[in-house]
Amino acid sequence: MTTAQPRPGALGEATLGELAEALRGELIRPDDPGYDEARSIWNGAHDRRPALIVRCHGVADVLKAVEFARSEGLPLAVRGGAHSIPGFSTVDDGLVLDLSPMNGIRVDPARRTVTAQGGCLWRDVDAETQAFGLAVTGGLVSSTGIAGFTLGGGVGWLVRRCGLTCDNLVGADIVTADGRYLHVSEDEHPELLWALRGGGGNFGVVTSFEFRLHEVGPTVFAGLVFYHGEHAEQVLRGYRTAVSGAPDELTTLVNMTTAPPAPFLPAEVHGKPIVAVAGLWSGRPEDGDAATRPFRELAPVVVDLFSPMPYTAMQTILDPLWPRGMWNYFRSAFFDDLDDATTGALIRSYANVPNPLTELHVHHLGGAMGRVPADATAFAARNHDFILNVVARSADADGFPAAREWARGATEVLGPDAATYVNFTGEGGEDRVRAAYPKDTYERLAAIKDTYDPTNLFHLNQNIRPSTTH
Structure with a gap:
């Protein structure tokens, strides 16, 4: 560069x-x-x-x-x-x-939009928008910043009903490498707006985001149901059937993990393999029990925590499991079907987890996300029903290299050419970046990079290099 x-x-x-x-x-x-x-x-x-x-x-x-x-x-x-x-x-x-001191938020309930500065966290945005019964697809952990999450795509509990976070980005203010301060929208610098919808932090410092909001909450039907780890294969096979008829209002994921010493889990399962199905029903709360029941009867249940709850409660329910300071490495791969081969590969990876903090997440996609044309945004991986997000963690440096190698292997079994998700990419090598974008999308992003950052000042990201650096 x-x-x-x-x-x-x-x-x-x-x-x-x-x-x-x-x-x-x-x-x-x-x-x-x-x-x-x-x-x-x-x-x-x-x-x-x-x-x-x-x-x-x-x-x-x-x-x-x-x-x-x-x-x-x-x-x-x-x-x-x-x-x-x-x-x-x-x-x-x-x-x-x-940008963390820049956390101002303004909701316009009449227009159903929110403008949030680049230092905001999702818990900030959720608190303000839910005061009006509105929301946009946000992070699964509330301490996540809105900026990187949005610029990389944004998969959350509303993705099937409302689309990715970047699908709801209707405007932004950005400082470019040459010191210009631009407002970006469909009418002003629309090509740059296209790039910000999934192209990462390559094009400048986004100082504020304007999102389209949707009627959600304040009460939703959501939670987690836990199954013994020995039933993981049965759960995955049943999950494949259950999601085939899921309406857009329901977003779910399977988490194959180790039971934490949490008070909501029986003491006898603490430290043992466990499988959780988590989900959020954003339709009428009274319809949530029936809509989620197929996911809560996949195997003998350890504990079922699905219930009506505030949307903000579901948005923070995983926070205690994701403290600051742990060593983290993520990996991802999109795939089309939980067929026998894929299920078998996932079960083998789960059987070889290197420590109790490592996890395999299978997210169900589609719905509103899948109906957006692939070339409408820089996030082009629209035609897959699932994404595997692999979480490798350790409390400190001890055991981290082994966890990282396990994570790499867990995605590679799905195919060396599987598309990857920018926000769940643990390293910034060019091969990983190119795996996140089809060739035409990458070339269009590179052309926009040439226009707004030809010297690659903004290179600490999943970097789209300008042609001048090649």
Whole structure:
């Protein structure tokens, strides 16, 4: 890439003083109190030491940070919710542009839209939109940032009814590599809007997002049902049948995991293989019991936690299982059918999990997501009914390499050419990025990259390289 390399020691006190004085937000340096806290991210597998952290309090700060990184030749990492699995929200010896203070939200209930700044988390957006009985497809863990989640696609509990998060992106404000501040919509820079709908963080710093909202909640019928791990194959076969008749209002997934020491699970299953089917019915709550029942009778039940609940409760129900600081590596593969071969491969991977924190998630897709034309957005993987998301975790470095290799093997058995999901990609190699996009989509993204970031300033992402760097 042609982005200038950092110049260690070249940043003088006067230069840094001018930057600090120009900011409304905060400039944090390695010797400052709170630096270690400020540099940490959710994924403990990445321990980087940036030269500078700029906590932006507004668009003016973003403009100054981008200009400073470009003029000083510093690698630039953009941080929203800091959940980047490959660690792209931090960098050694570069500048971290931290959007977390920018968390303003404005709901327009009459137009059914919400405008949210780039530092917002999904719990922030859900709290505001649910005050009006509205929602957009959001993250399964509420501490996830809206920015990276949206730009990579956005698969959540409303994906079958409302589509991907990026399908509901109707406008955005963005700071580009050359310091322009643009509003993007179907009428203004529509090609850039197309790229933001699934093309990742390649094209600039998105300072605010405008989403189309849908009537959801405040009460939904949702939850989890647990089965003994020994019945995993029976559950998968039954799940294949159950989803074949599922309406769009129902989104579900199968999680093959190890039972945590959670109070809602009997003590005798703690630490043992267990299979959970989780789901959310967003239709009339009184219809939810019947709609979800086929998924709650797949095998002898350990415990059934499906019930009417607030939408915000389902959006946070998994939070305790995803604390900050664990070492995480994710892998993904789209596939078309839970046939015998696929089921067998999943069962074999499940039988060889390297530690109790590793998991296999089978998400049912289709519905509204599948009805969007493949070329309507940069997220083109529309014609698959399922996605396998493989979660490799460890409490620390011990055992992490083995978990990572297991995750790679678990997706490769579905085929070396299987499409991958940008948001569940644990590394940023070019082969993984190209696996996320069909050839025509990738080439169109590269052309847009040439227009808005020809020097690849924004390369800490699932990188679409401009043609000038090839």
